[in-house]
Amino acid sequence: MPLLEMKDVDTFYGELQALFKVSIEVDRGRIVSVLGANGAGKSTLLKSISGLLETRSGNIVFDGKRIDGLPPHDIVDLGLSLVPEGRKIFSSLTVRENLMIGSYTPKARKQSHKTLKGILKLFPSLHARISQKGTDLSGGEQQMLAIGRALMSRPRFIIFDEISLGLSPLVVKELYRAVKKINQEGMTVVLVEQDVKRSLKVADFAYILQEGKVTLQGNPRHLTEETVKRAYFGL
Amino acid sequence: MTAKPIRLTFIVILLAFLVTMPLWASRYAVNVGLLVCLYVTLASMWNLLAGYSGMVSLGQQMFIGLGGYTLAVSSMYFGVPVYLSVLFGGFISVFLAVLISVSVFRMKGVYFAIGTWVIAEALGICFSNWGYVKYGMGMFIQPAYKLSMSGVYYAGLILCVSSVALVFLLLRSNLGLALMAIRDDDQASETLGVNIFRCKFICFLLSAFITGLAAGVLYLNAIFIQPFEAFGISWTVNLLFIVIIGGIGTVEGPILGAIIFVLLQQFLSEYVGYNLIIFGGITIGVIFFAPRGLVGTLQMKTGWELFPVRRQ
Amino acid sequence: MIEYLEPLINGILLGGLYGVVGIGLSMVFGIMRQVNLAHGELMILSSYLSLVFLQVLGLHPLVTLILVAPLMFFIGYLIQILLFNRVMQRGMEPFLMISFGLSIIIQNALLLIFTPDARSLETAMVIKGVDVFGLFNIPLIYLVNFTVGALVLTALHQFMKRTYMGWAINASADNETAAKLMGINVNKVYAYALGIAAVTAAISGVLVGMSFTFYPHSGTQYLIIAFGVVIIGGLGSLPGTFLGGLVLGVSQLFGGRILGPGFQLLSGYIILLIILTVRPQGILGGR
Structure with missing residues (x-):
């Protein structure tokens, strides 16, 4: 049984339909990539999974439990965490407080100090800036902080939304190294990206969205550049 | 369109009813009618600020107090005829409005609300410490004692009709169009060349003038004025209640709201203490269940307006 | 000079009390971007609750806080859940009106129950004075007010810096969506925030009640x-x-x-x- 299974999901913004019968499966321990141009429905998909947006029909099952209709905080508590696009670092909290708030759920709270140590080992540059304001960090460091914050909830399933947006290639490389490491430690990973090449290189499976529909899915090694392009742009 | 004759007939019947009221109704009923007229006036002026110009004032009582005290001082100390004194009250209110506009027009949203309230409170303290107006003991407005009920009633009715007509005409004028543009999107309208400050300033002065006049008529009826009552926040609370239950940002809202308010007040006056609790409860209920007020909700359901301000 | 030293010192001491009076309103604005017009009534409600406990149980006003503070927390929590949370997304006016309605209800309920008579939470502290260099006297109650006020503000500061709830309150204020993604139940956090604001109202209500007379x-x-x-x-x-x-x-x-x-x-x-x-x-x- 896949860890996350999404079946025939329709989502609306008011009267405007943004997802059309989207079905996605993510197996345990995998890295799955979700691709698509701006406005293809990637953000809507993530909002539907994380409970920020209510779905209208279809169902979403996480680890054998229906999660559509649950509020976001309950979904986090089940072990599904999202690193939001644009990082969304809390401006009135320090780096340490930003990380600690990640372990807000009761289960995560008990092990927060242990988790924190592990994260500072994964991102040593955060260690030096632990008592600075979170928003005073550089873009790359803020992204690390956002990832660390999501890891603090000790998720089994972690989604990265536009992890490389606006960052230098060197930083992106380092972030992807971290993503692989996180995956090797047993976490299931979903990467939502516009950077097609890099994302396909690390992924075990890929979904391509266009205008709110899944237009292509498969193992990245079996997808040709031609078919990806067509699914992506609808040419 | 058949809506227009219906509308006109309705307004004519209503006016006929109001104008002839002192001829056939009891003194008590005329008094209630007067209160409705005055509250329609006051609430329309608050609505002009809060509902159309985005200025949620909590300080309308400053003009009420000032209008009342001008009436008291000029009629008692200077022997000025009462109705002329009422007019003075309006002018003094405008004077105050001009004076404080330097300060309050720099405040936005919540700050404007608090700022206007604090000015009213400060005035209340000044008047209660001022020997000339007999400190906190207050003043009897003796010249008003001799007035006939129907005379005061007609003064209130004139104010009521003209304030509603004024708001209606104002909204259909270019100023009204500008106000609605500001309300919907003030940055866009600024770039379109709407002078926001000027529009708001005109509304603020108009509202001060008419509120000051209405206060004068109010105290012609009440005869007795005290600083903490005259400059008290409860005036604006009442106006808020009226406009919220009637429908903020509609011409009809303050009318319906004032009728309900005054009738409720009369009806609940036997239950001293409970009446305001019920008012508070109704306010909360309306915000939950009819967020646009009674008139706003009705308009949404039926599409019928007594005073259509949008030009076809 | 010396004639101005007295109002200066007394003013600073009074200011400590005023700080607690304002902190609840400030919190609600900082966190929810809303103005709670019922804050003053929550304070005076606390003064009356303290009065009841004082008369029934014979406790010192400050000791009644052991009962009044949790009770006010609960009241604040409920107000947020039942009333304020429902209009948070609708801008400034509905929140203003609802809190206005609430303040009218509390005020007049107090009037019904306790009559318009002046009340006070009597203690010996009002009469006792502290001598300052033999120049003038400061009422003991002013010193108590300032000390309690400074303690409350410090405690609140520490609470916001050191506890999960403190971080969650700040996080929700910064970015509601991101806070939800941390597993934070934002509505509950707001309810806690109003509960805490109500506790500061309880403390300031009791201090004010001890220092001055109060009415509904x-x-x-x-x-x-x-x-x-x-x-x-x-x-x-x-x-x-x-x-x-x-x-x-x-x-x-x-x-x-x-x-x-x-x-x-x-x-x-x-x-x-x-x-x-x-x-x-x-x-x-x-x-």
Whole structure:
């Protein structure tokens, strides 16, 4: 049984339909990539999974439990965490407080100090800036902080939304190294990206969205550049 | 369109009813009618600020107090005829409005609300410490004692009709169009060349003038004025209640709201203490269940307006 | 010189009390971007609750806080869940009106139950004075007020810096969506925040009740003082609130000394209006 299974999901913004019968499966321990141009429905998909947006029909099952209709905080508590696009670092909290708030759920709270140590080992540059304001960090460091914050909830399933947006290639490389490491430690990973090449290189499976529909899915090694392009742009 | 004759007939019947009221109704009923007229006036002026110009004032009582005290001082100390004194009250209110506009027009949203309230409170303290107006003991407005009920009633009715007509005409004028543009999107309208400050300033002065006049008529009826009552926040609370239950940002809202308010007040006056609790409860209920007020909700359901301000 | 030392010291001490009066309003604004017009009534409600416990159980007013504070937390929590949370997304006016409605209800319920008579939480502290260098006397109650006020503000600061709830409150204020993604139930956090604001109302209500007489409608007066404190210091700023309290307290007592006792409140209002005109965001406020 896949860890996350999404079946025939329709989502609306008011009267405007943004997802059309989207079905996605993510197996345990995998890295799955979700691709698509701006406005293809990637953000809507993530909002539907994380409970920020209510779905209208279809169902979403996480680890054998229906999660559509649950509020976001309950979904986090089940072990599904999202690193939001644009990082969304809390401006009135320090780096340490930003990380600690990640372990807000009761289960995560008990092990927060242990988790924190592990994260500072994964991102040593955060260690030096632990008592600075979170928003005073550089873009790359803020992204690390956002990832660390999501890891603090000790998720089994972690989604990265536009992890490389606006960052230098060197930083992106380092972030992807971290993503692989996180995956090797047993976490299931979903990467939502516009950077097609890099994302396909690390992924075990890929979904391509266009205008709110899944237009292509498969193992990245079996997808040709031609078919990806067509699914992506609808040419 | 058949809506227009219906509308006109309705307004004519209503006016006929109001104008002839002192001829056939009891003194008590005329008094209630007067209160409705005055509250329609006051609430329309608050609505002009809060509902159309985005200025949620909590300080309308400053003009009420000032209008009342001008009436008291000029009629008692200077022997000025009462109705002329009422007019003075309006002018003094405008004077105050001009004076404080330097300060309050720099405040936005919540700050404007608090700022206007604090000015009213400060005035209340000044008047209660001022020997000339007999400190906190207050003043009897003796010249008003001799007035006939129907005379005061007609003064209130004139104010009521003209304030509603004024708001209606104002909204259909270019100023009204500008106000609605500001309300919907003030940055866009600024770039379109709407002078926001000027529009708001005109509304603020108009509202001060008419509120000051209405206060004068109010105290012609009440005869007795005290600083903490005259400059008290409860005036604006009442106006808020009226406009919220009637429908903020509609011409009809303050009318319906004032009728309900005054009738409720009369009806609940036997239950001293409970009446305001019920008012508070109704306010909360309306915000939950009819967020646009009674008139706003009705308009949404039926599409019928007594005073259509949008030009076809 | 010395004749001005007394209003200065008393003003600073009064300012400590004013800081607690303002802190609840400041919190709600800083966290929810909303103005709770019922804050003054929550304070006076606490004064009356303390009065009841004092009369029934014979406790010292400060000791009644053991009962009043949790009760007020619960009341604040419920108000947020049942009323405020429902209109949070609808802008400023509905919240203003609802809190206005609530304040009218509390005020008049108090009037019904306790009559309009003046009350006070009597203690020996009002009569006792502390001698300052043999020059003048400071009422003991003023010292108590200042100490409790400083303690409350420090405790609140520590709470916000050191606890999960404190972080969650700040996080929800910064970015509601991101806070939800941390597993935070934002509505519950707001309810806690209003509960805490109500606890500060309880503490200031008891202090005010010990220092001055109060009536069912006294809440309005303290709401304006709270506005003064918060506007001078900047809405939502904790250290600013303390500073705002001091400025307001000192300017009131100086105004009273120079213009006469009737003008105490007035001089506070004038300072407030000047600051509102020159710096609408307050002295320390950034927004």
